[in-house]
Amino acid sequence: MKLRFYLALWAGKLAMWVLKLFGNEWDDRPGILMYRICPDFLKYVKKPRYTVAVTGTNGKSTVTALINDLFTAMGVRTSFNVWGANLKAGHCYLMAKSVDIWNRPLVDACILEADETSSAANMGALKPDTFIITNISRDSLRRNGHPLYIKECIERAVNLMPKTTVILSADDPISCQIQPKKPIYTAMDANDAFSLGPMPDYRIQDFSVCPRCYHKPQYEHHHYLHIGKFVCPHCGFASPEADYEGTSFDPESGSLTIVEKDGTKTTYQTGANSIFNAFNYVQVIAYFRSIGFTHEKLQLLMDRAKIPASRETDEVVNGITLSTRLCKGQTGSSASTLFEHISRTSENLELVLMVNEEYGSIDAHETISWLYDTDYEFLNKENIKRIIIGGPNYADYAVRFRMAGIPQERFVCIPDEDKLVDHVTFDGIDHIYVLHECDLVTKGRECKEKIKRKLIKAGRRAMIGSGKGGVK
Amino acid sequence: MKIEFLFPELVTLYGEKANVEYLAKCLPQAQIVTTKLTEGPAFAIRQDNKAAAITPPDFVYIGSMEEDFFEAAIAALKPYKKALEKYIKSGRIFLATGNAIDIFGRTIEWKDRVYPDGHIADCTIEGLGLFDLKSVVRRDYSRHNSWYYGEFEGMKILGHRSTFSRQYGGEKDPFIQTLGGFGMNDETKQEGVHRDGFYGTTLLGPLLIMNPPLTKYLIGKMTERGARPADTDPAKAAPPVNLFEEKWVMEAYENRLSYLSKPGARYEMGALG
Numbered sequence: 001m002k003l004r005f006y007l008a009l010w011a012g013k014l015a016m017w018v019l020k021l022f023g024n025e026w027d028d029r030p031g032i033l034m035y036r037i038c039p040d041f042l043k044y045v046k047k048p049r050y051t052v053a054v055t056g057t058n059g060k061s062t063v064t065a066l067i068n069d070l071f072t073a074m075g076v077r078t079s080f081n082v083w084g085a086n087l088k089a090g091h092c093y094l095m096a097k098s099v100d101i102w103n104r105p106l107v108d109a110c111i112l113e114a115d116e117t118s119s120a121a122n123m124g125a126l127k128p129d130t131f132i133i134t135n136i137s138r139d140s141l142r143r144n145g146h147p148l149y150i151k152e153c154i155e156r157a158v159n160l161m162p163k164t165t166v167i168l169s170a171d172d173p174i175s176c177q178i179q180p181k182k183p184i185y186t187a188m189d190a191n192d193a194f195s196l197g198p199m200p201d202y203r204i205q206d207f208s209v210c211p212r213c214y215h216k217p218q219y220e221h222h223h224y225l226h227i228g229k230f231v232c233p234h235c236g237f238a239s240p241e242a243d244y245e246g247t248s249f250d251p252e253s254g255s256l257t258i259v260e261k262d263g264t265k266t267t268y269q270t271g272a273n274s275i276f277n278a279f280n281y282v283q284v285i286a287y288f289r290s291i292g293f294t295h296e297k298l299q300l301l302m303d304r305a306k307i308p309a310s311r312e313t314d315e316v317v318n319g320i321t322l323s324t325r326l327c328k329g330q331t332g333s334s335a336s337t338l339f340e341h342i343s344r345t346s347e348n349l350e351l352v353l354m355v356n357e358e359y360g361s362i363d364a365h366e367t368i369s370w371l372y373d374t375d376y377e378f379l380n381k382e383n384i385k386r387i388i389i390g391g392p393n394y395a396d397y398a399v400r401f402r403m404a405g406i407p408q409e410r411f412v413c414i415p416d417e418d419k420l421v422d423h424v425t426f427d428g429i430d431h432i433y434v435l436h437e438c439d440l441v442t443k444g445r446e447c448k449e450k451i452k453r454k455l456i457k458a459g460r461r462a463m464i465g466s467g468k469g470g471v472k
Numbered sequence: 473m474k475i476e477f478l479f480p481e482l483v484t485l486y487g488e489k490a491n492v493e494y495l496a497k498c499l500p501q502a503q504i505v506t507t508k509l510t511e512g513p514a515f516a517i518r519q520d521n522k523a524a525a526i527t528p529p530d531f532v533y534i535g536s537m538e539e540d541f542f543e544a545a546i547a548a549l550k551p552y553k554k555a556l557e558k559y560i561k562s563g564r565i566f567l568a569t570g571n572a573i574d575i576f577g578r579t580i581e582w583k584d585r586v587y588p589d590g591h592i593a594d595c596t597i598e599g600l601g602l603f604d605l606k607s608v609v610r611r612d613y614s615r616h617n618s619w620y621y622g623e624f625e626g627m628k629i630l631g632h633r634s635t636f637s638r639q640y641g642g643e644k645d646p647f648i649q650t651l652g653g654f655g656m657n658d659e660t661k662q663e664g665v666h667r668d669g670f671y672g673t674t675l676l677g678p679l680l681i682m683n684p685p686l687t688k689y690l691i692g693k694m695t696e697r698g699a700r701p702a703d704t705d706p707a708k709a710a711p712p713v714n715l716f717e718e719k720w721v722m723e724a725y726e727n728r729l730s731y732l733s734k735p736g737a738r739y740e741m742g743a744l745g
Contacts, residue, residue, distance in 0.1 A: 369634075
């Protein structure tokens with residue numbers, strides 16, 4: 001077995017070197033090669049001092065990136081797949097990158113993103129020191145079925161690594177059904193009037209009945225979707241007590257106060273601008289605290305941890321804010337959370353949706369079930385002046401928008417995705433969002449650039465029209 | 473007119489509740505009754521003297537749920553099995569979509585079920601036994617994902633399937649004939665079961681939004697306005713049923729139909745995405 005492992009390692013390293021020569025580092029084919037040669041590659045590869053894996057429906061990439069940023073800021077050498085690569089091939093690739101040809105660690109920390117449904121086999125072999133479960137909610141119906149299936153898959157992984165510390169959200173009633181041997185619970189306290197108010201009637205109901213007795217659970221407070229402090233009044237199933245709880249959070253400044261189980265209270269200046277990012281930061285801070293890093297050190301370096309730019313960008317052009325946001329398609333949870341967040345503003349908005357997975361194909365119909373799992377109802381607001389979407393499913397979106405009560409004059413549904421920008425207008429608009437699928441980061445940014453050029457051109461015309469002259 | 477939505481607290485998956493919402497938009501005068509697990513179904517006429525339950529519904533809907541809830545749904549319906557049979561025989565509509573069809577068969581065989589305490593074992597759940605149908609659940613990577621194109625009463629039926637369960641049997645009560653894609657299992661061209669007023673299909677959509685001709689047909693049946701399938705003599709047809717946003721719904725249907733009915737169309741759907 002040792003020989004097979006070394007053959008796999010050397011072949012993989014050679015393949016990585018060749019791909020690097022051709023400028024193709026973000027390619028996990030060497031990983032496939034390695035586990036084909038040695039199926040137990042992850043079992044034999046040497047782990048560095050810290051090995052942390054992050055799984056969950058939403059927030060994996062953000063949490064891994066934040067952990068990598070903080071380790072790097074501390075001078076800890078890390079190995080991290082910035083492009084995700086959260087399946088076995090990606091894990092083999094990352095671990096091979098972390099050791100030399102004699103299987104000696106080259107780094108101090110390995111940070112892995114782990115796909116929820118396939119994590120059991122990989123994590124069981126790798127046995128990281130810490131396993132973080134961000135949250136569990138419904139995801140792509142094709143890949144992930146439903147939340148209890150996802151929970152079951154992650155549970156299998158947890159059962160295979162009893163010595164691993166598992167960080168999970170006490171505010172997530174689905175994650176909380178998993179019973180690790182060494183749990184650390186994180187939570188966010190009621191943060192604003194919204195979290196104490198009545199729970200919106202979300203289309204997604206991932207925790208509509210208690211899994212133990214089928215009665216209706218109640219929330220002491222809630223944050224988004226099924227995330228909040230819950231209790232089943234019938235059988236007593238409830239949020240566990242948090243070891244690290246965010247007690248106050250200001251989305252404007254990013255200031256986040258965390259109280260630890262022993263009562264220690266620390267305020268961190270984070271990059272979080274939304275409640276779901278605050279959750280991510282609490283888990284990241286809990287991780288570093290659990291492996292012995294001090295508050296002071298974390299406070300000092302926190303500004304070095306950034307939400308990945310692929311998730312969100314913002315800039316102001318001619319007085320209009322242009323933003324891109326990642327908005328997963330084929331699943332309602334991510335899109336609904338984002339729509340709810342966007343809907344809370346009073347700015348006049350225009351939204352360009354690029355949420356089809358197979359962008360630009362006129363012959364690639366996608367399932368539409370998820371449209372009815374997504375709260376498009378949040379977008380039925382007077383200040384959301386126009387929603388623009390294109391692609392082969394354009395008519396399906398029109399039906400969905402009408403079902404959500406959005407008037408016909410407030411949406412544009414066209415077959416050609418490349419003509420979205422033609423329909424963007426600027427009159428009376430404060431903020432334009434381009435909401436794009438995970439695989440459309442570049443396309444989303446290109447779309448924003450096109451809007452920007454159109455906006456600059458419109459600005460020039462306006463200045464000429466007003467007699468103020470042109471812009472050089 | 474009354475539409476009953478069974479177990480909305482369990483039927484939370486894949487946007488399926490939009491079937492009821494769409495019916496409600498098409499029939500704004502209809503009364504929507506939701507029946508929870510702990511309540512007796514309206515089709516059996518509730519004994520709780522709720523005014524809403526005095527007359528039986530004209531349409532009952534149940535959709536996909538997590539397999540973990542099959543036993544609870546079956547237990548809630550079992551005391552009303554006779555009433556359910558009577559309701560279906562009356563010709564009033566009962567629509568089951570997605571994996572809800574499983575609870576109406578004889579048995580559900582769940583392979584390698586993971587129990588809350590972590591142990592894994594096969595289990596067999598006794599269904600309501602309305603149809604001679606056996607469902608097999610494998611909750612693993614063998615999840616079946618596919619596009620579907622079929623025919624019922626001259627109407628082209630479109631949909632997709634995304635499921636951990638496959639169904640065997642039910643030949644005596646066929647519903648949709650497969651023209652493209654897979655039937656209830658890989659060896660049959662039959663999709664779903666239908667007898668009297670019961671229409672059960674494994675298809676997702678939401679079915680009623682994705683299939684305006686079928687929706688018109690069912691509403692026609694429901695309202696006794698006599699809407700007929702498109703291929704019957706137009707002179708005999710009753711006044712047409714108007715659907716909510718019919719122009720857009722039909723445009724979406726036609727687009728999808730042209731894609732799924734063309735020679736060489738791909739029905740297999742990757743698990744990724």
